[in-house]
Amino acid sequence: MSQKDIYVKNMPLGEAKEKYHSALKKINFFDSAATTEIAVEEALGQITGAPVFAVHSSPAYNAAAMDGIAVHFADLASASDAAPVRLTEKQFVPVNTGNNLPLEFDAVVMIEDVHYVNEHEVELAIPATPWQHVRTIGEDIVATELILPVGHRIRPIDQGAMLATGVTRVLIKEAPQITIIPTGSELIQPGTTPAPGQIIEFNSIILAGYLNEWGAVAKGAAPVCDDKEKLRATISKAVKTNDIVIINAGASAGTRDYTSTVLAELGEVIVHGVAIKPGKPVILAIVENTPVIGLPGYPVSAILTMRLFIHEMIYSFMDMQKPVTAKTQARMSRPMHSSMGQDEYVRITLGQVGEELMATPAGKGAGAVMSLVRADGILTLAAGSEGVGAGEKVEIELLRPLTEVQSTLVAIGSHDNIIDVLANLLHKGSKAIRVSSAHVGSMGGIMAIKRGEAHFAGSHLLDEKTGEYNISFIKRFLTDIPLQLINLCYRRQGLIIAKGNPHKISGFQDVADKKLRFINRQNGAGTRLLTDKMLKDQNINPSDISGYDHEEYTHMSVAASIANGSMDCGMGILAAANALNLDFVPIAEERYDLIIPQKFLDDTKIQTLLNIICNSPEFKELVNNLGGYNLRDSGKIMYRQ
């Protein structure tokens, strides 16, 4: 095995887009959409392929606009309360709204103003104006006038306007056909449990979903394993029946990545490697007059590069302008350095904390699908920019409606499964309060409150000296911030261990003596403080604990490592052990509180949260089902400043 030739350029984004756009223009890609005629009833959401003109006028005749009688306005010229005019048969005719106005009449008197003398005669006390209460022919639209221009997305009202004016069939543009070809021998189908090294193939579902939302007809093909000839055959076939072909993965410089070689052999690689992060190894190629795009394998990279390169292509293909993505101004809660020489796309969590919309960077891993599920927006740090400072105003491209962001409670701090329980109860029904929670440990939560990033922080920081929870930390780090410390629960902490306790662990001494693989929590986590206190109390040197340096950020990820067999034990809560069917050696009961700044206590979202904690029987039942919790002080104010 030898180091392979790494040939991925770092072309500026603008240049890459321009180069590919010119290449696509040369093959007439933007003029290649076919048109087809369909029934107007079926045309909702389709794009007009030609202007649409009215076939007949609307109304097509002079129509009564009210229920009443049709009259000749001149007959009523002298009508008054004192001297009402009497009309006899042939001088009027009863009409309902929408009825054709007979040619001899030129006005309608509404029923409320008509006095029937007998069945054949009426008396009227008010004069009429010509054409009153009449919808005259062509009042709305006249035959041959323009209803819809070309390149217009057909709305329900447009369907109505076409049908109303005699248009029953409409020429529409055919959406671009796109095939997504997943590549990689490690891919397995959804529904299978992945063995180590295997990856569930879900990228094609995500990519197709977005492409279809953008108006394409996209579908995933069967995955192709790492075989150059198979890839070549699949691409050759796909370009014959598709408007765009997407190869997912195989775009980086790994040893198995044949995509760029195959594309260069089959056609022309216009761009390989763009100065963007994530998404650098993207390939923009053309094979047999069909655009073929190699997207990176990581889902987040694939989605972001697809947004950059393919979103606009689809709209241009359909002869439409790409809709402008909603943006908002927000204030950065912490500084971000720019990536040297690359445009960087940063996932952002937004929180309306008071008057300010605060932006906090979220999840960096390109493989982290959940980071995009959780993200509210994207911040672009331009190549060559100096980054942004804490407190600086930035523009964020929104991934969900601003109103949804504004109805979100931002929880940053220690994680507890009860936060998920609360998230569900808050989202249910008309309340529709979303909880965005970041698990950064208790100390991280206190810092988030200090920076104004969060509405509340979960915390269980034990002060070794006083034996008290949270208060001394608040006094030290949140000195000038008025707030309340409200208890959420007491919970059992202990060692999470494999089912059946194969290593016969009864406490930390066993972990040291038996040289077991321990997994620790990060600095600043309440559980870390508890661990350190236990080790100190028992005179165990941390360096005797194997894995003391391997830090995880949540109880659940500690439990997952143990369930998976890669670690033997770690400190965590009973709920986490229960959730993954693991065993548990109790060490202590600890207090878990919520830190809530005073200024948010009147916020209806926080009020709703506290109301659930204090009063909801459903909440109590769900928590008790988790196990290991005690709600004796739940909702109680433990401290205020």
Place this chain on the structure above:
Amino acid sequence: MSQKDIYVKNMPLGEAKEKYHSALKKINFFDSAATTEIAVEEALGQITGAPVFAVHSSPAYNAAAMDGIAVHFADLASASDAAPVRLTEKQFVPVNTGNNLPLEFDAVVMIEDVHYVNEHEVELAIPATPWQHVRTIGEDIVATELILPVGHRIRPIDQGAMLATGVTRVLIKEAPQITIIPTGSELIQPGTTPAPGQIIEFNSIILAGYLNEWGAVAKGAAPVCDDKEKLRATISKAVKTNDIVIINAGASAGTRDYTSTVLAELGEVIVHGVAIKPGKPVILAIVENTPVIGLPGYPVSAILTMRLFIHEMIYSFMDMQKPVTAKTQARMSRPMHSSMGQDEYVRITLGQVGEELMATPAGKGAGAVMSLVRADGILTLAAGSEGVGAGEKVEIELLRPLTEVQSTLVAIGSHDNIIDVLANLLHKGSKAIRVSSAHVGSMGGIMAIKRGEAHFAGSHLLDEKTGEYNISFIKRFLTDIPLQLINLCYRRQGLIIAKGNPHKISGFQDVADKKLRFINRQNGAGTRLLTDKMLKDQNINPSDISGYDHEEYTHMSVAASIANGSMDCGMGILAAANALNLDFVPIAEERYDLIIPQKFLDDTKIQTLLNIICNSPEFKELVNNLGGYNLRDSGKIMYRQ
């Protein structure tokens, strides 16, 4: 025939909504959505019926985050440029991005930093940190953690997150089934040419379209003719298989309107008549525990009342919050009086003219489908408010994206078919400039320019004294406004007459002598000035022209009345006669100019317009095909001030 009992109340909107909401709560309507389990791949756009939790962690194993080699970080502790560390077989293993990290290793060194000494040995010059370039198990999400709350609309990224964590089936809420029953013997199917008194049934398509966009599964039923028993049978059947039933038309107090009677017999009418305009006769009823809503027959009334009463019902049924409609601030270009005692919903055309977004009321007729096609937004004039003054800031509910509004050229003034030609050429392709045109005659256009409502106005006002077009009117009415008057075309004006000229018309004298039915244009229209000048020149008294008082607003509506046989002749342009296959008696050639305020001349939209007029061969060809035009001065500046 006797005047029927008119029993439609005028209940305030808030009260009506509250009353109906309580009634719906009593029948548990909002808890009646069924749930069903479907494959995650099919779940795009569906609403979660229960919270979704991760089945396994992601990553499910410790995975290499880079291409390179897996190592034990401790082995590299002393590595430096001066003293690189050599690793032999078993101390490392090559890994590609995504590969499982064997349990004995705890770090990855990226390929760029690896120096292969031979196939089995590598040299490394940099120490490693624990777990560098490794995606540790559960880093993204851990088994049992919450992925999606209940009542969440599933996005492509959510599908990916579910599949990535072993969730392959998801519980979703079943969308409400809605049937729309059109009523009325006058209804005919689309595709038939309506005889006088007949109406094409297109409301059910429009209503179903919006309901489906809001997440329901709605379809139109076959129309029911005006027969009480048939209506009763249809409703009785529909409530058994639908979550909501809509009766369209039959809600007002016309002689054929049985809906409320039938509903009162079958169930309970909760509300009949709400203080809104349009939409007053709406019926809110419950039959056999199913909501049945009678919407007014006019399409605009039906759509607006559906937005008021049914939009939110669908979201509540799905346990979701109704998305907030986009709104914008705009400045009224003219005063609007409020409707006494009724909330009034006014269709609005918006125009970004300079810095200001100007709002102009558009189309009042409740039957005018095109008015809603053209409208950009809705202004609500609350019952009891004093209306709004010209120049006042108002809030407009948007019917199309603000960016689309901002890329719209607002044309108000005299209508000419060339404006439609320009609209199409401007909308095509990447330009995507929309033209919103209101046909109010030349003088109306001048007033719109004065009020700042329009980017340009088409005008052909003949000054009797000077024989010159437009300039004297501009000097008089637009005194202080810097502008350019740019010629669009010369065009033939004349009498539009029926095919074959059955009345042997050679000019106005025939119209007077033969007492033919003439249709006039409105005051302020250029064609009206021309008509008046011709009558004066020929010494014909307007009162001798039958129909001189019947005014229409466009050439095409004049032509339509003649094509329809309700009128014998009217003044208009050759293009209008040609479009409807009518004959034409030429009277004069007139000049048609565009008035463009100086401040808009640098606007790219206006620049694009002028570029098409001056340089586009396609434009010239399309205009020449219309007939009756001469483009000899097209694009020439006729006057500036």
